[in-house]
Amino acid sequence: MKTPKRIExxxxxxxxxxxxxxxMSGKEAAVYVVRCGKELRCAKVYKEANxxxxxxxxxxxxxxxxxxxRDARAMAKGSKFGRKETEDAWQNAEVAALFRLASAxxxxxxxxxxxxxxxxxxxxxxxxxxxxxxxNDVTLEPDQAREYHAxxxxxxxxMLCTGLVHGDLSEFNVLLTPTGPVIIDLPQAVDxxxxxxAFSMLERDVGNMASYFGRFAPELKQTRYAREMWSYFxxxxxxPATVLTGVFADPDxxxxxxxxLREIEAARLDEDRRQxxxxxxxxxxxxxxxxxxxxxx
Numbered sequence: 001m002k003t004p005k006r007i008e009x010x011x012x013x014x015x016x017x018x019x020x021x022x023x024m025s026g027k028e029a030a031v032y033v034v035r036c037g038k039e040l041r042c043a044k045v046y047k048e049a050n051x052x053x054x055x056x057x058x059x060x061x062x063x064x065x066x067x068x069x070r071d072a073r074a075m076a077k078g079s080k081f082g083r084k085e086t087e088d089a090w091q092n093a094e095v096a097a098l099f100r101l102a103s104a105x106x107x108x109x110x111x112x113x114x115x116x117x118x119x120x121x122x123x124x125x126x127x128x129x130x131x132x133x134x135x136n137d138v139t140l141e142p143d144q145a146r147e148y149h150a151x152x153x154x155x156x157x158x159m160l161c162t163g164l165v166h167g168d169l170s171e172f173n174v175l176l177t178p179t180g181p182v183i184i185d186l187p188q189a190v191d192x193x194x195x196x197x198a199f200s201m202l203e204r205d206v207g208n209m210a211s212y213f214g215r216f217a218p219e220l221k222q223t224r225y226a227r228e229m230w231s232y233f234x235x236x237x238x239x240p241a242t243v244l245t246g247v248f249a250d251p252d253x254x255x256x257x258x259x260x261l262r263e264i265e266a267a268r269l270d271e272d273r274r275q276x277x278x279x280x281x282x283x284x285x286x287x288x289x290x291x292x293x294x295x296x297x
Contacts, residue, residue, distance in 0.1 A: 004032065006045045009116045016043060016120065023131055028187060033123060033131070040129075041112065044119040046091050046187075094187040095119055097164060104162045105240075106155055107182045127178045135171035135181065135212065145216035148181055152209050153225050155183060156202070158240055160233055164189050165198050169205035171212040192233065202226050224248040 003011060003019050010016040016034045023031040023042060032043045091114075098111040098121065110122040124132045140148070152174065159166060166189055173185040192198045206226035214221035223246035231248065232238035 004030075004045060006116065006118055007032065007034070007043050010034075010043065010113075010118055010120065013115065015113055015115065016041075019043070026185070028185075034120075036112075036120070040123045040125075042109070042121050042123045044121065046117045046119075091117060091119075091187065093189060094185075097186040097189040100162055101159060101164065101186075104158055106158045106162070107180065108186070109182065109184060124175045124177060124182050124184070126176075132175040132177045132182070135174045135176055138176055140213070140216045142217045145213040146220070148176075149209060149213040149217070149220055151180055152183075153206070153244065153246075154240075155181075156206060156209075156225075157229055157238065157242065157244070160192055160202070160229060161238060161240055163192050165192050165195075165202045166205050167201045170208040199226075199230050202230060 001019055001021060007016060007019055011018075016036055018035040020033045020035055020040070023033050025031070029044045029046045032045065034041055034043045095111060095114045098108055098119075101108045102110055109124055111119065112122070113120045126132045135148075156166070156169070166183065166186060168185065168188045169183065173183065175182045175184055190198050190201060192202070195201075203226040206229075210220050210223055210225075225244055225246050227248040228244050228246065229238060229242070232242055
């Protein structure tokens, strides 16, 4: 096939020998199967911001490090330079996440290189050497669903131990290989400690896994792994060896909002009475006081 223009620099640099075929086109990138020597790999070509359907929402970018204050100001202003820096940061986030997670033993595609907005990485294959299917494309037996769910919960724990939350995990970005699931698509990965939305994203990721695998093993829908692992994370005790149960008990004491509001209103009325009393004491002698308002009678 004709070489996509964005991949030409990788061929010129000897990183890619040939583009074989398109593999898929997603919301933020197009992926091609390429030949590198005797190996088949994937070239992920990021789409330009105005051609993507995935929004770089502020909650994903919160907590990400910027090279210097000049870049930060430009990104905040949305200038042409700033938009380019924002785009580069978005793409670099996935590259950094892949290297970080692969080093920690998380099942993600192995990254090889990143050049001119193209990520060169391992091709995830099925038992026949073809592209592995997504979870969404397979039907599972209940025991398989339980096994894969447990495996992915452990992968999420490993990610959290490295300080990252996927942020967009679902059955659409997990591939199934003969040796188990592989997590893909990480440009929106967030800093667990530096992003105020990290827990809600973790809860959504874990909930998506429970919802999908719960189609085949319904009891998985009742598990509460997100709150359980987050409680260990907040306490600084989460590790790859942490044993999770999927059970998490909320605090016994639940705030009675109505009671709190009634106490506030009672305090306000008491203060109004005190203020009225002070005004009466300060009135000049012989001056007739106005009758108290109805609520004081």
